[in-house]
Amino acid sequence: MAAGYSLFDTEIGRCGVAWGPRGITAVQLPERDDAATVARLAPGAAEAEPPESVRVAIKRMTALLRGERDDLADIELDPTGVPEFHQRVYAIARAIPPGRTLTYGEVATKLGAPGSAQAVGQALGRNPYPIVVPCHRILGAGGKIGGFSAGGGAATKLRMLTIEDAAPGGQPSLF
CATH class of the missing domain: 3.30.160.70 (Methylated DNA-protein cysteine methyltransferase domain)
Known part of the structure; x- marks a missing residue:
């Protein structure tokens, strides 16, 4: 190819x-x-x-992005140049089903590195594969939308979550 x-x-x-x-x-x-x-x-x-x-x-x-359920988990990504920590974060993000969310802290805990929520956020901010690696499904503490590095920022993240019927704000919809 x-x-x-x-x-x-x-x-x-x-x-x-x-x-x-x-x-x-x-x-x-x-x-x-x-x-x-x-x-x-x-x-x-x-x-x-x-x-x-x-x-x-x-x-x-x-x-x-039309609202159909698909985790895209089997789409082949080329990880060349992606740091190992980021790859681990992206693997957890890819396991979050459409319509569900985790917080940055929960991802850090799943990594076995509680307290590394900020590093998780930095890795997601550098995600080269948004949509396929659904960084929009990861929220701030308490289910807050938080930042989003894509064009449109948090409004784009909220739109993507809304399409998936996720529960931004308040209590996140955990898997």
């Missing part, structure tokens, strides 16, 4: 996906325009027709 990227339309706007020989290398949530999305997604990469596995991933991400 040769490297490339493609943009695709979703309920939350135009997203992008980049891939390489080992799988998906990045997913980008909508930015202010296509050029900004591409600049964050795959600087210097060429737009290309996605291979079959990426076309399937696009269909599934689009369906998830």
